[in-house]
Amino acid sequence: MTAVAFDTTVAEFSGKLRGFIRRRVRDDATADDLAQETLLKVYRSRAALRDGQRIEAWLYRIARTTLIDFYRRRRPGEELPADLAEETGEGADEVTAAMVRSLRRFLEELPELYREPVRLAEFDGLPLAKIALRMGLSLTAVKSRVRRGRAMLRKKLQDCCRLEFDRLGKIIGYERRSLQHCDC
Numbered sequence: 001m002t003a004v005a006f007d008t009t010v011a012e013f014s015g016k017l018r019g020f021i022r023r024r025v026r027d028d029a030t031a032d033d034l035a036q037e038t039l040l041k042v043y044r045s046r047a048a049l050r051d052g053q054r055i056e057a058w059l060y061r062i063a064r065t066t067l068i069d070f071y072r073r074r075r076p077g078e079e080l081p082a083d084l085a086e087e088t089g090e091g092a093d094e095v096t097a098a099m100v101r102s103l104r105r106f107l108e109e110l111p112e113l114y115r116e117p118v119r120l121a122e123f124d125g126l127p128l129a130k131i132a133l134r135m136g137l138s139l140t141a142v143k144s145r146v147r148r149g150r151a152m153l154r155k156k157l158q159d160c161c162r163l164e165f166d167r168l169g170k171i172i173g174y175e176r177r178s179l180q181h182c183d184c
Helices: 003-022 028-044 052-074 082-090 092-109 112-123 128-135 139-160
Strands: 161-165 171-176
Touching (some): 003 028, 003 052, 028 052, 052 161, 092 112, 112 128, 112 139
8 A cells, every 4th residue: 555545544534533532532632632642553553554455444453452551541450441341352252243143144145156155164164175065066166156255245244334353354343334234
């Protein structure tokens, strides 16, 4: 990602980041300070961004870390606020359940050509070679259908929710978009 594209993208998200932070602190001044601190961290660590397509999740992860640091600095012995504690992993079961529920619903919307191979691979945990044998397809065909089906599911999920990922790519949080058909 070029420096100009990076700057433009960060500028576009700065208002959303400030809103994200504001919902988690008590006053506007604190939100402004934390938003500025987040943006400083973003610019200082721009070289660490490996995938320009995932910049939004990366920005929110830095904002979340800044918030957690803020609360821990203020009162080190005090528990984090509930919404931040959930984002650190304690609410992972709820996030996982919501994502599975949405993915199952979106799976039913996939064309049959992709639905069954993805269901067998993702929800039944079958290896691709066994799926190929079961469906009477070549391994290459199954790989292609599963890959395309996963991409379709990912698109449906990202249209439904703004996802937040940890550094390993695992979904750790989400914010529902304004679509009516979303189960998140």
